[in-house]
Amino acid sequence: MPLMEIVDLQRHYEMASGVVKALDGINIDIEEGERIVLLGPSGSGKTTLLNCVAALDSPTAGSYSFDGKDVPRENSEEMTTFRRENIGYVFQFFNLLQDLTVLENILLIQELSGERNKDRALELLKLVGLEKEVDRFPAEISGGQQQRVAIARSLAKSPKLLLGDELTGNLDSKTSDMVMEVLVKACKAENITTIMVTHDEKLTNYATRVIRLDSGKIISDEKLDN
């Protein structure tokens, strides 16, 4: 059974100029352990798809299930619970809490999810190569290091699916590679499925599957041997 099944997913927006079809009949089966890169031009619908998968946005029509269960789409608290229990999320601008140290950023998510586990947090920081930076504040480390903290944070509650929205968009090429290597290493170690939205073709080097979108439709879906 696939980890996630998406059938004829649609997300339409009513605009003054008419209906905009951000997602227009998306069908994807996502298997456990896959590393999917979503590529496409601006407005192709990749972020909307990511938001629907993350239960941040509710599709207009279609069905999608996660681990055999329908993903909640109406009740915001159920959607939050779904995210808390299943989803990890990495943002382009890291979005670390500036008042907390590297370690505390991870502990916070654990506390909010109900279980604080300092050993696990330290283990994750070691996994992303930041075991020496645990007591630093985000502003005291580099962008690449911040993104690695964000990855560790997203793994803190052991999600089944990790989503990344342009997660290397704010990093230089060398740092991007370093971050992606850490991400792949961590996801392999934790057996986490990933979906990354990007404009950057180079990220396909780290993917096991590349899905290209345009105008809300899948235009190609290619499996790779990475």
Added chain:
Amino acid sequence: MSMLLTKRLARSLWRTKLRLSAVVFMVAVGVFAGISFGSYANAATTLYDEIYDGEDGVNLADVWINNPTGVWDDSTSESICNSIDSQWPESDYSLETCEARLVIDGMMLTTDSEGVEKVIPAVWHGIDEGLVDKVWMPTYSDLSSGRIAEASDEIVLDSHIAVDLDIDIGDEIDIGAGYGKFTYEVVGIGFHPMHLYFATEGSTLPADDGTFATGYLTDSGLEKLANLSAGSSNLILIDVAGTPDYDLQSTSDVDENPEMTKLVKDLSELMSDIDDSPVSVYDRSGVFSVEILRADAEGAANMYPYVTGMIAAIAGITIFLSLQRLIQSQAKEIAVLRTLGVPKKSIMPGYVIAPLVIGAIGSLVGTLLGIYLGAPGMLSFYETMIGLPIRLDTDFSLVFQIVSIAMLIVLFAGLRPAWQASRLQPLKVFRGQHEVKVSSRKMQRLTSKLPATVGLSIRSSLRKPVRVSFTFFAVGISMLLFGAMLFMMSSMEDSLLGGIEEKQSWDIQASAPIDGEASVIDWVEQKSGTYELMINFPIGLEDDSRELLSYGLDSFSTVDEKSSMISVEMLDGSMPIAGSNPTQVLIDEGTSEFLNWDTGDEVTIMIGNTAHTVEISGITKGEISRTMYFHRAELSDLTGVQSTSILIQIPDGTTLDGLSDVTIGYSLKEDAIKTFETLLEQQQQFVQSIQFLGIVIAIAVLFNTLLMNLAERDTELATLRVLGAPMSKLGKMMFWEHLGIGLIGGILGAIFAYFGTVLLIGSQVQWAFYFTIEPQFAATFTIVGIIVAISVALTPIGMWRIKKMDLVDKVKDFSQ
């Protein structure tokens, strides 16, 4: 270009209308309060000037010579004035009038609704010539009417008691002064300069309705009442040419008119040459009614700019913080404009104009409310409190002054944010460096052992120390408004009610006619009661125009012992030992404070014109007036007076029949308590209005800051929501955060309120009215509780804000 930028700023501000209206509200409240208090101050000053020095006023005397122990007969009275005229001291001031008057204590007899006779203590004046200290009957007020008394069976009744008892012209009243009851026809209703502030002698508080009476008869009318020969007097009024200043009691280190002080001293010496009576000679500062109205007018005039300034300062702080937040949220837009080549000078004006517009709108609203609501309300309250007719004139210079204060504060509040806006560095903004600030390492260490949620709450609350400090400062000021009233009312209740309920155990205080104590004592014994004799006598100071009121007591006890009918609360030292040499006395805390007298000091006092040395054995607390306690026998030796009143305790249910026949007058303890209770009740409405204002301002300030804190943390909170943080946990986090802010704000507010009130009261106390503020747990707890409640009550608003957050939009923002 700049106009478009200003328009853009206006639209941005409009988006935060809730916060904007809170700021406008605060400016309006500042102006409203300023105009209301200012009108009160103006009215009090005008009233004072109009009555005492105006053409249609009372022609207030300049020097009074009072004989508290006896009465001069016709020839002595005449001889005193002749001597004063012929031996007038060398002075810049020439004698205009010397008028002998008779003023005696007595009673007014009425019957209540059940037909039971009621005795009201009274003071009766004989006014024949009436060139000085005239009865004031303003034609513009319906509180006065009729004419002065011309026949010996006519009386002008004081407006206060006439209003209280619903007595009108043509009514007949029964009055007495220890020699039977006489009926007089009321031919006029008016006010007298000695009783404009309508309080019984020795009391600093206005008498309650129907508990004190005064009236103004012809000389012959009063002589008949007091069984005295024609031409008797006990008060000489001296009027000099012009309206000289006099040494104010409120300024102990400055003599406003040394020439007048010298004249008083010279007249005092002259009196000791021409008469043996222990007279006291004093200028206007020694007349309680005059001094308290002057002090009230002066206090109000000094106070209102501060009240306006305080509230406007809160508004200024809120404007400052709001604009700073606005600039922070508009940083990217400003950076774009700067990158596109818009000069600094085009950015700045909008941020200067914005607070001015806010200030102008607030000032307009505040002015209208102040003129049409605040000032009339305030004056009506004042009129009710003191029972004097007040004329409301809108003073536009006052409005201008208040609005100017508010606009200046508002302008200054906007200058720094405007300067900051124009100085934003586009590159730093685009890199996000203008927002990112390394958190305090010390704070991290302090909170590192706490759960990350708690650590986050504490650190993010203190992230903007300037904002937090300003907020706490503003909350402190608003709590000063609230707390000052709370502390003052609690302390006043303790002082006034506690003073009589806890420290005094008599039921009746009676005045006997001269040498008539035995009849009163017989009456007490018939009623199986007990009594103590007491002397109240004015005590002068050497080379000082101020006076104390002495108490000669039969026995002394502390409030804990309560073995005497008047007990004292000791602050320092010990009870005076009878028979000591020099005579030992107690003084009150205020006297000690003003005269710098301490326990163990030997000091000189004046009784009449004779100097005496006494030793201070201790200092008492709680007395509002300046007081000196003696053993009665010792005070009697110094004054020649056996007693001035008799304190009586009678068994419950004892009727007072026959008491009015053997006394000049008497007052009941229950009436005194009622007076205090009524006064406190009257104050309640006013106090509650101020307290309400304080709370509303505190709500607005906290609301503004907490909302800004939340808005600033939108990204943070949205991130946590995206990462799956449940509302319940975020709500809990916010609750503890608000609780913490509330607790700190509340404690600081209480400290601010306490010390602010102490300073406030410290600046207002004076010789005639000394008052201390005690720290009180209940008041402190109330202040902390209110701030905590306001702060915590804002949690649901924060949660609602998070709940309505569009996470999709937020995620989109994260990528920009």
